[in-house]
Amino acid sequence: MPTFWLVLALIALSVAGFFLGRNRALVSAGGNSKDLHSLPSYYGHNVALSALVPALALLAIWLLVQPMIIDQRVSSMIPEETISEGSTIGLVMSDVRRVAEGLDLAVAEGAMTQEQARNLRSEFSDVRGRLGEIGVALGADVRPEVLRAAQTYRTLSNTGNIAMTVMVALVALGGFGWSYGRTHKDFRARNVVEQGILALLILAASLAILTTIGIVLSMLFETRNFFSLHSWTDFFFGGTWAPNFRGDSDLSILPLLWGTLYISVIALLVAVPIGLFAAIYLSEYASKTTRSFAKPLLEILAGIPTIVYGLFALLTVGPALVRFFGQGENGILGVEWMSGATSVLTAGVVMGIMLIPFVSSLSDDIINAVPQAMRDGSLGLGATRSETVRQVVMPAALPGIVGAVLLAASRAIGETMIVVMGAGAIAKFSLNPLDSMTTITTRIVSQLTGDTDFASPETLVAFALGLTLFVLTLGLNVLALYIVRKYREQYD
Amino acid sequence: AAARDQVQVAGSSTVLPYASIVAEAFGENFDFPTPVVESGGSSAGLKRFCEGVGENTIDVANASRAIKEKEIKACAEAGVTDIIEVRIGYDGIVFASDINGNGFEFTPTDWFLALSDKVSVDSKLVDNPNKTWADVNGDFPAQAIQAFIPGTKHGTREVFEEKVILAGCEETGAFELFKEANGGDEKAAEKACIALRTDGVSVDIDGDYTETLARIESNKDGIGVFGLAFYENNTDKLQVATMSGIVPSTESIATGEYPVSRPLFFYVKKAHIGVIPGLKEYAEFFVSDEVAGPDGPLSEYGLVADPELAKTQEAVASEATMGGNS
Amino acid sequence: MNDMTAMDSTVETQRTKIAANSVNVYYGDSHAIKDVNVEIEDKTVTAFIGPSGCGKSTFLRCLNRMNDTIDICRVTGDILLEGEDIYDKRVDPVQLRAQVGMVFQKPNPFPKSIYDNVAYGPRIHGLAKNKAELDEIVEKSLRRGAIWDEVKDRLHSPGTGLSGGQQQRLCIARAVATEPEVLLMDEPCSALDPIATAQVEELIDELRENYSVVIVTHSMQQAARVSQKTAFFHLGNLVEFGPTGQIFTNPEDPRTESYITGRIG
């Protein structure tokens, strides 16, 4: 908990810094805030941030690095030969840590004095038993070298913690003092603070890049393994997807890609018109009350767990479709086009329903943001509301709407449960929407969670699928960006 | 990083119910915290098991199949050398259909003829022409063939292919024809044998038995593949078919009469014993008579108890690793 | 009023195009237009003058029911266009607005190309049979809006990239493109230089030959130049309404006089 108090102290310092900095600035301007370069609060923020941010950063780094250093120091105390075969130094170290924590707890609970904890010898006392009494379970009796290591570990951690507290406090005070010293009426506090904020904004934006790098890296290695075991020509250009347990499976992405596209397109064909019309109705026609109820209600659709949609597809929508397109003479259309409840259409329709709020809610916000003057201009020319919406409002709201549709499409590509239950698990090329098919994402999940040997191409293919999908969607997004750029219409 | 104090288990979803029953009882009866039992599949579990030795790796991997040679190698490369293999019993695989529908008495041949991509007609391989069960076997009713079988991710599928389809393939003589067609290549012939038709008659279920059940509810002609325990909990909705004349039950499977079953395992990382509190106690508790014996809660839930349980207990107690060195 | 008696075109004998009877407008609780009665004649330019905030725009917007788009705005009284109450339930505001066009006080070009801005009205009203006709309408309207020369080379660049005065003229062109019977213009020349203003005034004069024009203006000179009738609003009241000449030379109400001579605001 020292960290907790340290953080609390930092926050307190930074709050104090805010007021002191603000005051000092005001004093330097002789109490007249108008003589200051920036608003007084910016001087406060400057001091507060200078005290807080570097100190917090140091604290974070310290917390990451200290255990590593201590681990290294302590692990050198464990003689090589005492590590039993098959075990590792890492494992012994976790034992060390557990004992050290147990001792800490014992001291904290008063079951032991500091002194005792420091001088305890496993040769003479039953450490496991004593720790067991206070609820610290150990896997085995404590060996002397482990106990000694644990004691060193405690000492080092203590020293480390003290050093950390001192250093962090120094940095905080340093930051405080430096920025406090700089506080003067001519100091450009706003610019500095804003630059700080801008840096934070950039940091936030670059997180996306880091995530992407992380994703690619976490899949690249296994993808390479996959391609060393399986021919890439089959993966990219083969026509069959048929994993089996004996190896030598056909693992081609093409039928999966086809299924993914087909199902996503159907889902979007359901979600986009319904979502868009709902958004238009909500923002252009509906009364305030209707809107304030209908919109959040529709949003619930996005929060219903997909397993419910899966069951809905399997038990309700699928059989309903079969009644239409199947059952031969007994069916409603008297045709025999569909045998099972699972089909591309089933999954697509149900997924489309789930995606309605993705399109409707966001589009509604964007449409609502189009200035009224645009509508007035059109209505004033004798346009009907629908003409206004279609020809003036929608083009103006296009970038946002494309964003919403992309979001829905993305979700459609990433969905698994609905596909598994609604579309089946068979990969095939077919134009018939009443056939079962499957998607890349569901195959990723099932190959990753299946029973095939984890080093086999049948499992590793999941990574190759993931990476390929990543590249494909990247292409789609580039296209979307291009379209938005081309058709964007800026109002005002 | 704070030290971990509970046993961490991951792996097969087939073993999960048993492991969770054990974990629950373990938590109740011991001073150790309740172990965490994750599901995610045998292979995912073994993969995490083999990621290395250390606190941030799991201690036990559940598997509905034996660990493969390649996996042992991968394990060893990551430093996981001493693995204790524990067989806890058997999972029976049964064929069941809607309770109000027709009853069936199957043989592997029936299934091969119903589901294979190609069957032999007059000693020639042709695309499977069978539409109804009556086409397959004159004794069966003219009910449309609609099979819900485990998807290719499930270990059960492998058992189904080996013990049912392949057996049927050989019985009908199609195996020889396939072998001929593939120039005497046995492997290719086996692969051809287990290729199933893709015209919608045979439906792969990637989800779980609940999904299979739901499918049968929405299509009364359907016949599905289930675990014995699942069937026993849903006897109000399902009727079970016999295989080669044997009714599946814990007894008939334990004696080996009923052919379609598979062993269930868990694997313990020996290096973690003595480090992770409660690990050994958990393993011993799992295979104790009270728990895994024929009257224990596992068997009550549907596990086919291992006739050689005593041997297993001994092996766990002595921490005997695979490959013999203890 | 439905017979065709409007052959003669002297100011006095024009038939009434729009008649407003005791019109009141409220924005929420505030009473913006107070019991206004006014008759707007056909083939006449009527000027609305009055200090800023007195309700000119509000009243103007009543005449083609643009007020409908403001939630809190409420209108009572009748406004008759050719004897028909435009607030009647059976009246379709869309058809009304096609007949009664409007140029808004703040230029509001659509975020589209200049061409599309002007072509928008003709398109929705189906005034052009084909592309060539549409091109012709667009050109003619832009010419009438006195902006053709400036934009003829950039017809397909966005209307929002024009200067303030250009936007205003674009909006005028857009409004005349649909050939409304009545054109309501809210300060159409506020951002225009004298020459452009003169051109727009010329347009207004030209329009008067067939249509009725209502113009809001702050420039007494402009009112005097272009209008035949003038209405003076003050604090939501229609203080005086009469022939322009009379209002400017011989106002009846002292407030009118004060305003014209620059004493009240």
Place this chain on the structure above:
Amino acid sequence: MNDMTAMDSTVETQRTKIAANSVNVYYGDSHAIKDVNVEIEDKTVTAFIGPSGCGKSTFLRCLNRMNDTIDICRVTGDILLEGEDIYDKRVDPVQLRAQVGMVFQKPNPFPKSIYDNVAYGPRIHGLAKNKAELDEIVEKSLRRGAIWDEVKDRLHSPGTGLSGGQQQRLCIARAVATEPEVLLMDEPCSALDPIATAQVEELIDELRENYSVVIVTHSMQQAARVSQKTAFFHLGNLVEFGPTGQIFTNPEDPRTESYITGRIG
């Protein structure tokens, strides 16, 4: 020019506040301002006149770097404020804009209350120590904007619910509330009636005592009334710049003359 020689306040001897040297502005490929040189003096009202679309607003926006916000806009040449290049990298446009205020051609009140509209500038610049002072600034600014009487009872209703002219005056009030040294006003009176116009002109006159004002106007009369210097722009060129009296009575360039007498637009 940095020494304080501006004690005398005759028109001729005011020191230069802003000096623009060969300024060119491009919107993408189109060349909107062509090599303009102009000196704007302290304590002086400078009027920019010229036909619609000639680049007045564009040039005005250069003077406080509001052009930065238009992606496609590119400025070359230097503009010196008190001898310092405002396009210098070290110049903080924010500080610049606090010194060089602006009233836009199209009124753009914030979608906030009238009070907050005016108080915004003083708040971010820390011009008021407390609520009372802020109230005072707001009232004073609204009075200077000649709109206090109309809005004093509705200070907390939204600024977007005002009439066009009221919005314009609100924007003027908002701009003067921050007490800029230079005030750029883009057609500040376009939507105002003569009385309000007169009040704003009075304000401009008052501001001139301490600050420098640049005003874009289409009204020659207004330019003549309020300004000491006038610049005439035509097709992006600064055609003529000089004392207002001289420009209006004795222009050097034939184009200026044509414009003033109403022949080119």
Place this chain on the structure above:
Amino acid sequence: MPRKHGNSLLELTDRTKRRNAAEARFKAYGIAAIAVGLLMLVVLVTTIFSKGLGAFQQTFITLQVELLEEKLDKNGNRDLDDIKKVTTFGYAPIIRNAVETKVTELGVETPLKGKDMAGLLSKDAAATLREFVIANPDEIGKTVEFRFLAQSRVDGYLKGRVSRDSIENDKNISAEQLDLVDALVAADVIEKTFNLDFILGADASDARPEAAGMGVSMLGSLFMMFVVLALALPIGVAASIYLEEFAPQNWLTDIIEVNISNLAAVPSIVFGILGLAVFINYMHLPTSAPLVGGLVLTLMTLPTIIISTRASLKAVPPSIRDAALGVGASKMQAVFHHVLPLAAPGILTGTIIGLAQALGETAPLLLIGMVGFIASNAPDSIASGLLSPNSAMPAQIYEWAKRADPAFYERAWGGIIILLVFLITMNTLAVILRRRFERRW
């Protein structure tokens, strides 16, 4: 001069009629779209409620149990270590006795043996009893009244899920046992009441569905949502502000932009792979911890929030920015004071949708160990809430839906009800906030 536009205003021209028809159609499409959406919602919600409400009721059996000393504490010295040596299996005879006593007391005739009678009780009963004894060793030797959970089939029988026909082949329960149940119900020993433990309790194993509850996993979800909200919203908004308002228009920004929309299309399980690699294997954070779950879901939710925030920032007209800059506001001030509040509705919408998605997601949790049997206790502090093993609501539901006993199926739907209530509670705040920010200009 004939009237060009034709006749009376009161009579619509053909063209107007046509356009009005188009207008009416357009509007009807809108209404239809909303109706379809709402209809689906109603269908789904009624399905959920009709299947799940049962889970909130549970059958209990009230028994007087004699805590026999010779079974529970043979040495009679109340040494806790000795008492603990008796496992739950050792409690079975005590429970059997209690049932037999009760049945005899009531004078009910039954052919059943003690073991089968005790079979009416949940296997949880022994655990309840043992826990009680360890907490109150002094009660050993006395007779104490307990309210035990009934076995799931008994519960199903009272709820109508199980009938005498349906148990024909069921070896978990017999017709005789149901007769006994009927008799005990008549004697008020068995009753069905509201079951708070379903809302507050922890998961239970497959052998005792009647004891399973959502509470602990609800806390797991709660902690994850805290993490997601605390990280995804500020980071997402910050990133969008940078990209939309400050970033120079260049290829780098384009790359970031495309990247972000692409992240939205990454299947959620891939975020699990990433989380496993980065947070667990690299940073050594504990597995099954809500903190890690929250971090993974944050990464997954970020694109949603960023895309919607950017869209709504784009929708704010530039004149607002001009106005602020014109009075000397810095860009930062213009954005934070004017643009951001105007974009708030869209940001909140993105948050609502993003959180809904995060709340319902299971796939990534699978890889970081939050799916399975994780019956930990309710956390006792924020740190343990974030770090000790836990599951999440959707994972819990998903697990239940897979389990064999039909009683779990009912609980899965019940869990969905709780999830939805949780979601709606979470959304309500955002919806109210959003309504406050909505305005047209």
